[in-house]
Amino acid sequence: DGGITQSPKYLFRKEGQNVTLSCEQNLNHDAMYWYRQDPGQGLRLIYYSQIVNDFQKGDIAEGYSVSREKKESFPLTVTSAQKNPTAFYLCASSYLGGPGETQYFGPGTRLLVL
Amino acid sequence: EDQVTQSPEALRLQEGESSSLNCSYTVSGLRGLFWYRQDPGKGPEFLFTLYSAGEEKEKERLKATLTKKESFLHITAPKPEDSATYLCAVQAGIKAAGNKLTFGGGTRVLVKP
Numbered sequence: 001d002g003g004i005t006q007s008p009k010y011l012f013r014k015e016g017q018n019v020t021l022s023c024e025q026n027l028n029h030d031a032m033y034w035y036r037q038d039p040g041q042g043l044r045l046i047y048y049s050q051i052v053n054d055f056q057k058g059d060i061a062e063g064y065s066v067s068r069e070k071k072e073s074f075p076l077t078v079t080s081a082q083k084n085p086t087a088f089y090l091c092a093s094s095y096l097g098g099p100g101e102t103q104y105f106g107p108g109t110r111l112l113v114l
Numbered sequence: 115e116d117q118v119t120q121s122p123e124a125l126r127l128q129e130g131e132s133s134s135l136n137c138s139y140t141v142s143g144l145r146g147l148f149w150y151r152q153d154p155g156k157g158p159e160f161l162f163t164l165y166s167a168g169e170e171k172e173k174e175r176l177k178a179t180l181t182k183k184e185s186f187l188h189i190t191a192p193k194p195e196d197s198a199t200y201l202c203a204v205q206a207g208i209k210a211a212g213n214k215l216t217f218g219g220g221t222r223v224l225v226k227p
Contacts (some may be wrong), residue, residue, distance in 0.1 A: 004157075006157075031213055033213075039170075041219060042203075042216075042217035042218055042219050042220065043158075043200070043201070043203075043215070043217040044116065044217075045215070048213065048214070050213070055172050058214065059214075090157055090158070094213060095205065096213070101146070101205070101213050102148065102160060102163050103148075103160075103213070103215060104156035104160055104186065105150075105158045105159075105160075106157050107156070107157045108157045108158055110155075
């Protein structure tokens, strides 16, 4: 089954703790993205990567970090510098090239602060 | 700055009562407009991509249309299983934007039997 997997489904963070969200895709997509969704707001882009070992900041990158060591994987670390981390985190992937690059989303990880 | 505004914020329909959702946008050269469906606690599910004004796409009871300033998602004779939040997003044509999608706030649709 081709698709995007995210884990865990729920994650709890303590004060001062860094936590890492996993995102894996087996669609052979070139690009991967992380979005944050807050109640009543649209999805906002945190980071994106178009190629292995390269990534770019999105609109709200402060307090987050990423890596792209393999084409299939794009983990997101929420650092202690992110003061309001409670949100629903969504990973997406897409091919590059073509008139419009449709992004497909994973099931999401809900992060809660203890 | 790219902007997307969806209206209404929420829509309550009786089963079989057709209606339309609006997505107004401003973007630096539209590369694509995307519609997604999102169920509570789940990731968005892709529905349609529209590329140019005048384009229309259909899937079951859903039909998406595009003009130069807005897109409509028409729901014909909805059923309770069409209840969800519908998200609209645009992708700019300028290279500096990368492949970023700019999303609207969504329209929550509830279809009552």
